[in-house]
Amino acid sequence: MPAQEHAPPPEQGGQAVAQTTSASYASPTDVATYGAYTINQDPADPRPLYRFTGRLTADGSSGYRAEPGRYHVYSGWFCPWAQRVTLQIALNGLDDVISVSYVDNSRDARGWAFRETYGPDPVNGFTLLRDAYEATEPGFDGHVSVPTLWDRETQRVVSNDFATLGIDLATQFTAWSNGADLYPEQLRAEIAELDSWIGPAVNRGAHRAAHDETARAALLDAFARLDRRLADTSYLVGGQLTEADLRLWVTLARYPGRANGQEQLDHPNLWAYARRLYQLPAFRATTDVTTFADPTVPPGWDTPTATG
Template sequence: MTVSQTASATCASPTGSAGPSGYASPTDVATHGAYTIRRDPADPRPLYRFTGRITADGSSGYRAEPGRYHIYSGWFCPWAQRITLQIALNELEDVIGVSYVDNSRDARGWAFRETNGPDPVNGFTLLRDAYETTEPGFDGHVSVPTLWDRETGRVVSNDYVTLGIDLATQFGEWSNGADTYPERLRAEIAGLESWIGPAVNRGVHRAANDEAARATLLDAFTRLDGRLADAHYLAGGQLSEADIRLWVSLVRYRGRAHGLDRLPPLSDYPNLWAYARRLYRLPAFQATTDFTTFTDPAVALPDWNTSPAA
């Protein structure tokens, strides 16, 4: 089975020709074809194949250490922004490196080009090179975010869910103590994910062409608007992983022209819109957001800098 993927939908990624100064040559769908994920229905392996975990004590085989790990990210990708937000909110920028792939791809997958700079760790021109180094002949999905271990020279994880949790919980020695995944809120965060994940995070890109997905999405917005009527955050009165997961989808809502511009604006949900703008005013959210990488110039965007009511 072949499933075509778009950058905004899956943020996913064979080795291609290099351009000047070690960069990949420009995106060229006419020559190389469009990116696809080829999956054998009988293959039981997960889409996100690398699932290593970082632990503070090293019991997983990957100890939390400053300077050891690097994140390959993409500005355009909501799943990747979850990770860069955790790094910024916990002030781990000097502990974990981050670099960005180019914002477009062809069949060769995500690449390093002049727009966002080279791969500062390995000098790879394509992100697939990291996967091939880890698993020669790799035939799966190459995605951002990807966690690279400088010590072992391999990909540890491209599982954005567990990766975000590990960054939030296992680097306490170097963190500012933000505690975005506290033990007392984990059950509530999981409960929120059980309906926000399918309806919003994975439903928003289906809503343009699927009436059922549209109805589910807008019902979720109504439910969230009610929940936020008397609360600044989704869980426990504090900023948490639940807010990070939701916000990266809210900021991309209606940002592309593929029918999403015909959906109602967030301002139709005043509490949800105020919540989204309130979070955007936090430095970590602004620093990890580049609207130009996931919005269509033809789509009129709201003013995220307007101050919400207290």
């Protein structure tokens, strides 16, 4: 994906991103010189794809205590997995507790990089996100991904596991949050049950559906189930906004068919739900449609709908 011509303002979602005194940037994306980015994972390698799986805990028992100002999230506007995390930060009112910056939208074999598009790395002055991984594990040979959580205190990557990172942000920073509870204990089993079929069919199946008929059938079946579920409620679980909604919405926002009039007619409750969530300030602030779709917001996407 080519780099965008515009750059959002230095404050994203309320978080003022401190600038380094001397900006350092990676050279432009150059696949001809460096090759395309690939994920090399030896089937015999037991390590997970998302190799850094540290957990944040309020009491520090994990080795990484939840503290204001200690952690930084390297994110990407284009990435649904990263947006899950930035949404948690915004919805929990943690913008001044956990800082966020953004990598450029395109990459070559060097991986994600910091360029003029969104500014330099404000924490370490790295030019490549890979530098953070290399600083944590010299000779790093795995997947360089966003979101990446960096610990200023230990000077290392704590996690690039988007699933557990989002949960930790939702549950371990309550001392500094606005009181939102997006992962309530009494709803966690139901959230997990939903994820067991929404994850494969929607989150991981939406892109495959464009060229795989089996994946498309599973996706449309999931859309139908979701449409029925949302016929008389504004949210997926418990009548309130939860982690389940964040997980689904970031994929719906990037689904090419969201502008398809027939699909919206076939699943009116689902797409009304998606547009309704987009009206919430946190969803707007963490979304840049131009990084993953046509720069023109799809017709009706920005139109509020009735609740329920």
